[in-house]
Amino acid sequence: MSENELNSPGYDIPPELQGQVAITTLDRLYNWGRRSSVWPLMFGLACCAIEMIVSQASRYDLSRFGMEVMRPSPRQSDLLLISGTVTKKMVPLLVRLYNQMPEPKYVVAMGACASGGGPFKEGYNVVSGIDRYLPVDVYIPGCPPTPQALINGLIRLQEKIDKQSIKQVPWYRKEPIEAIPIPILGPDLIDPRKIPQIKNRKAQEG
Amino acid sequence: MTTAAPHDVPHTVQAGTPDLAARFPGLVAPDERSGYSGWIVTADHLVQVATALRDEFGYDLLSSVTGVDYLPEGKMEVVYHAFKTTGGPGICFKVQTGRDDPQVPSLVSVYPGAELQEREAWDLLGIKFTGHPDLRRILMWEGFNGHPLRKDWQEPYYEDEAKPFKSRSPEGHVYRFEDRNPFGDNVRYPEDFDPEKWTPENPEDLLYKSLKTYQAESPDGIETDHIVVNMGPQHPSTHGVFRFVVALDGEKIVNLKPVMGYLHRNHEKIGERNTYLMNMPYTDRLDYLSPMSNNFAYALTVEKLMGITPPERAEYIRVIMAELTRIANHCMCIGSLLNDLGAFFTPMIYLLEERDLILDVFEATAGSRMMVNYFRFGGVARDIPEDALEKIKGLAFERLPRILDEMDRLMSENEILRARGIGQGVLTAEDAIRYSATGPLLRGSGVPYDIRRADPYSIYDRFEFDIPVGKNGDIYDRYIIRLEEMRQSVRIIQQALKQMPEGPVMVGKPQYQFRPPVGESYGRVEGPKGELGFYIVSNGKPTPWRYHVRAPSFINLTAFGPMCVGQKVADTVAILGSIDIVLGEVDR
Amino acid sequence: MSEELNGKGILKGLGVTLKRFLATYWDDIKWLGRRYRTAEGISHRSSKDARGIFTIQYPEEKLPPPEEFRFVPFLVYEEKEDGSREIRCTSCGICSKVCPPQCIWIVRTVDPATGRPRPEPAEFYIDIDICMNCGFCAEFCPFDAIKMDHDYELAVYDRRQNVYGLEKLLKPVSYYAQIRPLNNAREEEARRIKASTRPPAFVTGEKE
CATH class of the missing domain: 3.30.70.3270 (Alpha-Beta Plaits)
Structure with a gap:
């Protein structure tokens, strides 16, 4: 957090104390801590994963943003970077990984494939965007996004984290956060939320 | 056989290939369709002919197995390409069968390298290979509805038989595919499908059943249960979304089965709808660590079909780019192999710096770091800009030789690398050939087979370079070979830079519509990971009838299981790292 | 394994790492003040002579895209x-x-x-x-x-x-x-x- 930000919290500081005390809001302190230690899940899907690895390496160096700690376990990570084409065969595992991550958690769809299917959208085994299953926070276009474009997207994510407030975030509420139902591999991919719709297809079409 | 093809591509019995019809009268007939070559074998005698090919004629390396669905003729065809590891042109033989219940004898007993490829043909085309030891689906899951590469199978987002789609212009009102599907998603269910009455058969059952097929040893007469461990698809050492299942006796592996398809992006189905040129950028996404090689192989295949040759300067640019790609790929491979062996990130980060400098050249020349889309039929998209050429010269003459020596000092004598590499994951030369391994995996086992030398394409016969081979066929040999190959690539680039003439980089004007003559074409290059081949069948239309990729990473994985048996479970990641796979290519 | 595990190879490798580590400081001193956030510094860090710190500090400094670079x-x-x-x-x-x-x-x-x-x-x-x-x-x-x-x-x-x-x-x-x-x-x-x-x-x- 810059000095300027620290000294202008939106509260009046008595003149005799100015320059001696720092006042901030809990939200800001909390978000500053969170945005500077986003740990991504070590998980690459396709071509974009290579650009993700490259942005972790020395040329772009994500540790400048506190994001260098890539955890191989979903239990220890805050950020799910969907870096590549999501296939139907992969989607049940992805949803399970997401469910296993502790709150607060964020999802970034990196590249055209993760956002909306990309050039492979018409294929029979490709999901048209991971946002059909998981809530996505930031979409980064490009095929693949260059490392700089990825970092730009991650800065957008940090900006989003900055805007959250402890009072409103869902993970401090009493209501439990429902897990996302895991899709099933049948004759085609079955989303459990759509089972009634599949059953009533005849009625709908007619 | 006479040449019926309208172009001067050798489509007859080539010099140096045997006359199979004379050897097997009545059982083998020459393929006399216009533009085709090779032999058509009767299904019943396939195993006999293949055995003779391997033992009598020396075609020991079965390179590619694939199926073609000839819907109008009501036939299925399985196409085999076999080569000699001593070099020279290959031989192509085919088996035909009906479409309704296609059955072909399996060649796994003769060429074990056919195992995964036959499974793929079963999965995508529904061709049953009788006698196959483990015929399961490989890219899709068990229970999936239909065999997608069949010509009469349509995907949920099906719009038209061929691109360009008519709905795009001049009345192209924008829409998203999912808005037109009744479920708002990329799915389609069989007519009588009722999700509530449907009982899911566990797609994993067959996998675990096939894992249990090993001979359990019990020297002391005590029966022990084996532990089954799943690795991947989300695992930091599987280089993407690869998964394998191991059965363990203590820490020793008794059986290993690769599971793939988690990145199956329907490359071939989409490729059969695309025009020839449209497939070029898609090939970048096959092996996304070496896109220039993919472009190269595809351009060669289509050029062979059309009978055009690129101008001199373009040939040199192609070679320079392909070799730069090889260096970039090996940087990534060695980096991640060392990572898997516990050398966390230092070699990786050092080597990625070099890779980034090479990618800068690609970006300045082709426009993109990874998805280069640089080759065109009859040349390359544009000349190398002045500053990029300077960069290549700086890299080839100064930086890369220096850095490679430095990397050699950093890693080659490291005791941990040697302890974990020497004698581990051994693949003998005979096994490597049997399992159709190519590339550094085959050469690491001591077989000096490099297509650039064995069956030279483009202008590789003009350069001096060595083919490094290993002695023991272990992890360390594969590592050292890659390091040496990078040096040889630098040598080739240096020679190419010195010899490169001025001139055009493209034959004629750039065009986007191609109609190659009717026929088939198999083109291959020595990619960084092995033999990358494309098999294309043209029916004279602007889109290929069949578009098949012979992916080296995929076929090299056939040897993965046998290599791991008897090893400790911790070595699997190192063995996998030394094969060097890229999932974009394994699953396509 | 028959060969001796005397650690020489590891030391040799560490020598390379040490050299690289020192090069960071050497280059920083040599390029005092001009190495970061200047066009000259960026182009030096992506040239064949690059050594030491290789990082492009996006978003403060950006790699200039080459003319042929393509995005959307x-x-x-x-x-x-x-x-x-x-x-x-x-x-x-x-x-x-x-x-x-x-x-x-x-x-x-x-x-x-x-x-x-x-x-x-x-x-x-x-x-x-x-x-x-x-x-x-x-x-x-x-x-x-x-x-x-x-x-x-x-x-x-x-x-x-x-x-x-x-x-x-x-x-x-x-x-x-x-x-x-x-x-x-x-x-x-x-x-x-x-x-x-x-x-x-x-x-x-x-x-x-």
Whole structure:
């Protein structure tokens, strides 16, 4: 957090104390801590994963943003970077990984494939965007996004984290956060939320 | 056989290939369709002919197995390409069968390298290979509805038989595919499908059943249960979304089965709808660590079909780019192999710096770091800009030789690398050939087979370079070979830079519509990971009838299981790292 | 293993690491103050002589994209003196035909008076979520109307914004000349030659 930000919290500081005390809001302190230690899940899907690895390496160096700690376990990570084409065969595992991550958690769809299917959208085994299953926070276009474009997207994510407030975030509420139902591999991919719709297809079409 | 093809591509019995019809009268007939070559074998005698090919004629390396669905003729065809590891042109033989219940004898007993490829043909085309030891689906899951590469199978987002789609212009009102599907998603269910009455058969059952097929040893007469461990698809050492299942006796592996398809992006189905040129950028996404090689192989295949040759300067640019790609790929491979062996990130980060400098050249020349889309039929998209050429010269003459020596000092004598590499994951030369391994995996086992030398394409016969081979066929040999190959690539680039003439980089004007003559074409290059081949069948239309990729990473994985048996479970990641796979290519 | 594990190899490797570590400081001192956030420093750090710290500190400093760099496509318009703009695109549809994933949608303008098509697009959409940045549209456009952009900072919170319409795609020719000066100069030259060698249609009465 810059000095300027620290000294202008939106509260009046008595003149005799100015320059001696720092006042901030809990939200800001909390978000500053969170945005500077986003740990991504070590998980690459396709071509974009290579650009993700490259942005972790020395040329772009994500540790400048506190994001260098890539955890191989979903239990220890805050950020799910969907870096590549999501296939139907992969989607049940992805949803399970997401469910296993502790709150607060964020999802970034990196590249055209993760956002909306990309050039492979018409294929029979490709999901048209991971946002059909998981809530996505930031979409980064490009095929693949260059490392700089990825970092730009991650800065957008940090900006989003900055805007959250402890009072409103869902993970401090009493209501439990429902897990996302895991899709099933049948004759085609079955989303459990759509089972009634599949059953009533005849009625709908007619 | 006479040449019926309208172009001067050798489509007859080539010099140096045997006359199979004379050897097997009545059982083998020459393929006399216009533009085709090779032999058509009767299904019943396939195993006999293949055995003779391997033992009598020396075609020991079965390179590619694939199926073609000839819907109008009501036939299925399985196409085999076999080569000699001593070099020279290959031989192509085919088996035909009906479409309704296609059955072909399996060649796994003769060429074990056919195992995964036959499974793929079963999965995508529904061709049953009788006698196959483990015929399961490989890219899709068990229970999936239909065999997608069949010509009469349509995907949920099906719009038209061929691109360009008519709905795009001049009345192209924008829409998203999912808005037109009744479920708002990329799915389609069989007519009588009722999700509530449907009982899911566990797609994993067959996998675990096939894992249990090993001979359990019990020297002391005590029966022990084996532990089954799943690795991947989300695992930091599987280089993407690869998964394998191991059965363990203590820490020793008794059986290993690769599971793939988690990145199956329907490359071939989409490729059969695309025009020839449209497939070029898609090939970048096959092996996304070496896109220039993919472009190269595809351009060669289509050029062979059309009978055009690129101008001199373009040939040199192609070679320079392909070799730069090889260096970039090996940087990534060695980096991640060392990572898997516990050398966390230092070699990786050092080597990625070099890779980034090479990618800068690609970006300045082709426009993109990874998805280069640089080759065109009859040349390359544009000349190398002045500053990029300077960069290549700086890299080839100064930086890369220096850095490679430095990397050699950093890693080659490291005791941990040697302890974990020497004698581990051994693949003998005979096994490597049997399992159709190519590339550094085959050469690491001591077989000096490099297509650039064995069956030279483009202008590789003009350069001096060595083919490094290993002695023991272990992890360390594969590592050292890659390091040496990078040096040889630098040598080739240096020679190419010195010899490169001025001139055009493209034959004629750039065009986007191609109609190659009717026929088939198999083109291959020595990619960084092995033999990358494309098999294309043209029916004279602007889109290929069949578009098949012979992916080296995929076929090299056939040897993965046998290599791991008897090893400790911790070595699997190192063995996998030394094969060097890229999932974009394994699953396509 | 028969060979001796005396650790010499590891020490040799550590020597390389140490050398690299020291090079960081050496270069920082040698380039005092000029190594970071200067164009000279960035180009040195991505040259063949690069050593030491290799990092490009995005977003404070950015790698200059090379001229041929391509991200998503955009449409070029000419700025007229009276402030109006003339779109180069004639809605011929070649870009949508060569587009490998078929992500370009074009609606041609129809003259309301005559009912005949006019050579300009009424609507032009590119679905950025499908686009594969291959550059075919720019390569085969006969009117130099669609070009590949250098702007890669396009991350959004809502992907419904990712279907780009005309307003988002249109950029002035001055922008194009700025990001691709050599290409633009070459195309201008080609147009000039074409215009000077072929007499205007209305003089000869020919129709194309």
